[in-house]
Amino acid sequence: MSATTALPVRPVLHAEWIKIRSVRASFGSLLSIPLVTVAISLLVGATVGQDEADSLGPDRLSGAFYALNFGQIAAIAFGTTTLAAEFHNGALRTSLTAVPDRTRFFLSKIGVLGFAALLLGQAATFVSFLGGQALMGSQAIGLGDEGALRATVGGGIYLALMALLAAGLTALLRSGVAVLSLLIPFILIVSFIIGDMAGGAAQYLPDRAGQLVLQQDPQGSLGPWAGLAVTALWAVAALAAGWAALRRRDA
Amino acid sequence: MKSIEIHELTKQYGSTRAVDGLSFTVRPGRVTGFLGPNGAGKSTTMRLVLGLDRVTSGTATIGGRRYTSFTHPLREVGALLDPQAAHGSRTARDHLLALAVGNRLPRDRVDRVLEETGIASAARKRIKTFSLGMRQRLGIAAALLGDPAVLMLDEPANGLDPEGIIWIRELMRRLASEGRTVLVSSHLMAETAATADHLVILGRGRLLADLPMNDFIDAHSRARVRIRTTEPERLRTLLGREGRLLLDAGDTGWTVDGIRAEEVGALAAREGIPLLGLADERASLEQAYLDLTAADTPFASTAPSVRQEA
CATH class of the missing domain: 3.40.50.300 (P-loop containing nucleotide triphosphate hydrolases)
Structure with a gap:
């Protein structure tokens, strides 16, 4: 099998898109990425408002992306459910009968998934930022403020990377339930607790590292883009492990 | 193709x-x-x-x-x-x-x-x-x-x-x-x-x-003839001389194992025994299949039960 034959081709990418949009759990969680993020941003903007702007913390930039804590759950759910759909009732066998080159199949699926998550992730961060800040009156920051554009673009990339991380883990473990019950508690609890306790090493956790891109002035040794790159490495590692498992195992 | x-x-x-x-x-x-x-x-x-x-x-x-x-x-x-x-x-x-x-x-x-x-x-x-x-x-x-x-x-x-x-x-x-x-x-x-x-x-x-x-069924069909006759006793004696047994098959007539229809027909014609029906009995695919897979004993003895389809 030469390298070029395994690359995604347009028909297979199109087929993978049809598969995403035709399963409610996948398509619903994809749409939830911007819906949840924007809804919570508007809610926070409207309720916290100008008077209590400080309650979101001293860093007003990362405060503006508070809703990403929830948007990332939608991104993880999207990555997980899209891959888990293949391990449901042995649907993978039908998929591999249609596209027997497993590398092409995996790259096509990951490509469509990543592109969709990136597109809706960017929509989520831009609309959230602009909409949320519109309610903040005199306390508002704009895209022109220092680090704001970087945080908005980086936040969208972060959402796509979390979807890809979840997708890679699902291909490896072949179970959406396993991945969701691993990643969501990790992000909601473990990372939060370790993050406060362990200091230096904790900034390399996938969620902590990536969220540095949202901060005005990240403390510690990682810069905002370096942090996002660490998250990208986690995602690539998970995808590589998922790809290896898919290639090696009997379907 | x-x-x-x-x-x-x-x-x-x-x-x-x-x-x-x-x-x-x-x-x-x-x-x-x-x-x-x-x-x-x-x-x-x-x-x-x-x-x-x-x-x-x-x-x-x-x-x-x-x-x-x-x-x-x-x-x-x-x-x-x-x-x-x-x-x-x-x-x-x-x-x-x-x-x-x-x-x-x-x-x-x-x-x-x-x-x-x-x-x-x-x-x-x-x-x-x-x-x-x-x-x-x-x-x-x-x-x-x-x-x-x-x-x-x-x-x-x-x-x-x-x-x-x-x-x-x-x-x-x-x-x-x-x-x-x-x-x-x-x-x-x-x-x-x-x-x-x-x-x-x-x-x-x-x-x-x-x-x-067809070859499979023929290969697994034991020779057996189904006969209808008005004079079973004469036929029984005749087949007895050939070392064959005429078995009562109830309403459907009689059967003889280990012989083919053409042999029975020739014998009966020589003796002038009237036959109303005469046919080779052919095994069904099911019989032939069970015959074959049951004969597959070298494997059956090593594992007592058949594994479930994966």
Whole structure:
């Protein structure tokens, strides 16, 4: 099998898109990425408002992306459910009968998934930022403020990377339930607790590292883009492990 | 037209040899029945042909090429393995559409196969609402999607109603008569007898038989003649001299084992015994099959029960 034959081709990418949009759990969680993020941003903007702007913390930039804590759950759910759909009732066998080159199949699926998550992730961060800040009156920051554009673009990339991380883990473990019950508690609890306790090493956790891109002035040794790159490495590692498992195992 | 070529195929799962040095060829233009007890390796062989499971050794090819080397495999081979192997929350149409688009098949093929398999009215329903019979039809629709020259169907009659069973029987006959290669596994002997021209029979991963259906039945039919006569006592004495026993078969007359109709006819004619009916009794496919697989004792003695189909 030469390298070029395994690359995604347009028909297979199109087929993978049809598969995403035709399963409610996948398509619903994809749409939830911007819906949840924007809804919570508007809610926070409207309720916290100008008077209590400080309650979101001293860093007003990362405060503006508070809703990403929830948007990332939608991104993880999207990555997980899209891959888990293949391990449901042995649907993978039908998929591999249609596209027997497993590398092409995996790259096509990951490509469509990543592109969709990136597109809706960017929509989520831009609309959230602009909409949320519109309610903040005199306390508002704009895209022109220092680090704001970087945080908005980086936040969208972060959402796509979390979807890809979840997708890679699902291909490896072949179970959406396993991945969701691993990643969501990790992000909601473990990372939060370790993050406060362990200091230096904790900034390399996938969620902590990536969220540095949202901060005005990240403390510690990682810069905002370096942090996002660490998250990208986690995602690539998970995808590589998922790809290896898919290639090696009997379907 | 293309054949399915299996050569020295072996598949080992842990310490179990599901398929063990298997060689046979499935040729075009006829329906090949693929028989064997549960766990004999039929489904595994089909999965190995499709590249879903990795072969331990040997080759499985279609027209000389590995399945995984096809760019548009659904145009070459149509397969029905497991009718449940579709995501339940997709509609039947979307399920087929994704398969068609990925293999550069025109979209109207989707509507065509939905019509052909009789599930067009359920095309926009979710697959999880389908009965087993409807899922089976959807699986057959997917197999027919690319108008392939080679078809591999694992238990296609499973879950179908009587009308559906007649339909699938006629479909397979038609596909073979169009010159396609058709391999069909089944546990239903009457169905196989009504559709297959040729048989490939496995037992514990090995080839037990690969021959035309008629030859198989003849080879496993013990010589037995069925007779109706008005003078059974004279016939009994006559056959007794030949060392044969006339057995009472009740309303249907008499039977004699170990002799053929032409011999009985000649004997009776010489003695002037009137015969009202005389025919060789032929084993059914079921009898012949059970005869063969029961004789497969070297394997039966090493493992007391038959492994479940994986």
